[in-house]
Amino acid sequence: PYVNTKEILERANKEFYAVPALNINNLEFLQAIIDAGVEEHSPVIIETSEGAIKYAGNGDIKLGAKLFVSMVESYARNVDIPVSLHVDHGKNFKIIMAAIQAGYSSVMIDASEFPFEKNVAETKKIVEIAHSLGVSVEAELGRLVGIEDNVAVESHEAALVDPDEAKLFAEETGVDFLAPAIGTSHGAFKFKGEARLDFARLKKVKDLTGLPLVLHGASSVPEDIKKLAETYGADFKGAKGVPGEILAESVKFGINKVNTDTDLRMAFIASLREFLSKNPGEFDPRKYFKTPKELVKNVIRERLRLLGCSNKA
């Protein structure tokens, strides 16, 4: 069934596991996610960035939002796992409103680049509108910067979430789930040295807010996927993600939603490169997208198990 993200995350919060939030831009990734959830008897959270909404709507954001809601809601009705649809990194009021009106389960208002007071004001505004329409809200505190090696440079300290601010933020905004910056960053090149997240800081945010917490920039960039892509011509030198054991550790300290985009993209392109080089005569997209979808599905299945949300449907 199609559910509200809050329902999925409240249970995860109570039972100490995490649910991946999986970014899509098209039909194939959505199919891979639904299949992974069904095969693992697991809830799944589908999320679309503002760019994805523009992409699907061919520039028309209302159309894009409606298209994603109808696709996700239709597939969700067809399976017996909880599925929700979320706006990732909402910054543009018009796009957030289009998504809420189209029927998204939840939206992120990302005002994390602004000073605390403005972040509070922006988030509060969206929370009031969203809650009046039964939509749940995510916000972010701190900025996504990798903690270089073990030297938490001055500027990085300033970028990471302040746990006391997080408590105040939660009280003042009424936000449903919170993304505390603890050392991750988006994309495939997250760390130059050792991957390290600030778990002490994370635990403080959890203790002080009690909210379901979100880890952004959570892709692992699995070694086998990277190698497969490079075998077939990709140049992913220096790509490094959050190791699986660190992701599992973050769940122990209170992470309940794990934003995953890069790993799906890397799996898809690695498998597509392999398929195309082995099948030079193929030109049916239902064929050349089949094994990429399979690999994306299997990467997601593994992540569902790692995060403890398999069999939680």
Ligand SMILES: O=C(COP(=O)(O)O)NO
């Ligand atoms: O945070 C993310 C995705 O992060 P990755 O690039 O690590 O998949 N989306 O909001």
Ligand SMILES: [Ca+2]
């Ligand atoms: Ca941000």
Ligand code: NA
């Ligand atoms: Na998000």
Ligand SMILES: [Zn+2]
């Ligand atoms: Zn993010």
